Amino acid sequence: MTQKPDEITGQWRIALVRKLAQGGMGAVYEGILAGADGFEKRVAVKTLLDRFTRDARFMELFVAEAKLVSDLVHENIVQIYQLGRREDGGYYIVMELVEGLPLRAFLDRHIQQRRRIPGPLAVHIASRIARGLAYAHSFHDRAGRRLNIVHRDVCPANILLTTEGLAKLTDFGIANALAMPKFGERWLAGKIRYMAPEQAARQAVDFRADQYALGATLFELLSQTPVRPDDSDPRREDFTAIAVPWDRLPEGTDDGVIETLRRALDPDPARRYPDTNEMARALEYCIYRDGYGPTIQTVEAYLRRYFPDLYLRSPAGAGTDAPLAETIMDER
Secondary structure (H helix, E strand, O other), rough: OOOOOOOOOOEEEEEEEEEEEOOOOEEEEEEEEEHHHHHEEEEEEEEEEEHHHHHHHHHHHHHHHHHHHHOOOEEEEEEEEEEEEEEOOEEEEEEOOOOOEEHHHHHHHHHOOOOOOOOOHHHHHHHHHHHHHHHOOOOOOOOOOOOOOOOOOOOOHEEEEOOOOEEEEEOOOOOHHOOOOOOHHOOOOOOOHOOHHHOOOOOOOOHOOOHHHHHHHHHHHHHHHOOOOOOOOOOOOOHHHHHOOOHOOOOOOHHHHHHHHHHHOOOHHHOOOOOOHHHHHHHHHHHOOOOOOOHHHHHHHHHHHHOOHOOOOOOOOHHHOOOOOOEEEEEO
16 A cells, blocks of 8 residues: 655745836835745745635636646746745735846847947847747647647737846746637736737637747837838737738848748748747757857846846845845745
8 A cells, every 4th residue: 555645734935025017017126025933935925816816716727727737847938936825815826937138128128328238149039938838839838738838929018038038938828818709808817018819819829829920029129110000909800901011121141040030920820930939949940040149148248237226136125125025935
């Protein structure tokens, strides 16, 4: 007879130190997870808005999706550590804390300074996210079943650049839950600027919708122009008919990069890549075909030169980041 393993019980707490971001679904905080004998670990804590936690249908899917992606462990994906429930009934997610900045902020500063992001650097960042997506798209559970995970909200706001130069994709699972058909039209998930036409039309989507969104992200990194106007409305427009402004790509953009973008941004998902690993290889070939190209060290050096403020972080709790009067407890 196999002996049942003992259950480990105990207590841990998370002190929320400062708010890192506020979004349409909730807020993300830096937290300090405290364990036994003075053990501490800095983490990110995402809390959900009350209107989501009060929706039983949404929470059912949200919890299922959090469980679905909990085993994703890849250097280009922000890892989920824990899904918890607070005393007031609200849910929260404990995640890997990333020191760095969102790709959205990285892009915006270049636009403000009227400076182009070096093409090979932009392609390198996109290729790393493609590798993370390829890993998730092909992920199998412990029984060997392919989970068919789709992010559904790949965009600069959900890509983080670490101070070490790594690109990481965050918010897996949240868009998945929001996009379920049972939520109807009001729950269309994702950013319109980066959304694949079939997703905007509320049709069934697969991994190729993420390829489109990554292609739209790379196009914007290179051109500083979105693939479609900000005021595009899927309720009034056919997204398959909106022309990508190819003329906004910088002169001299690598032909291979343009070909990869044309394939990823094809309105017909059947003409995109049959496997996201293939898209990642195509991007890598564009920057490494001569035997050398940008690396994470290249990205780090670039950040140190143009974003030196990232490396001058004040100690947690200093100044306006004084500790919040809030603590999450979990007893088992």
